[in-house]
Amino acid sequence: MLVESTASDIDYVFGEAIGRLTQRPDAVEVAFDSGRDAEFDPVVGADGLHSRVHRIRWRPWTLDESGGNWFG
Incomplete structure (x- = not known):
């Protein structure tokens, strides 16, 4: 529903891995990884808990021992 209502204004990419x-x-x-290049502003990675986008951009996730919260 979100994709359908915003597809005319936002470029969505599915089935690709960011290198x-x-x-x-x-x-x-x-x-x-497919060899294709593109430009976006902004990039939103919605690739789950063990996010490759997050590792590429920042660092691996760490667990805050005091409250069990994930930080990146």
């Missing part, structure tokens, strides 16, 4: 993210002043360059 590299490069921040530019006006966009984010994304290199996909």
Whole structure:
């Protein structure tokens, strides 16, 4: 429902794996494992708990021992 109602304004990519993210002043360059490159602003990775997008951009998730919260 969200995709259908926003597809005319937002570029969605499904079935691709991100290999590299490069921040530019006006966009984010994304290199996909398939060899395809594209630019977006912003990039939202919705690839789950063990997010590859998060590992590429920042670092692995860590568990806060005091409250059991995940931080990235």
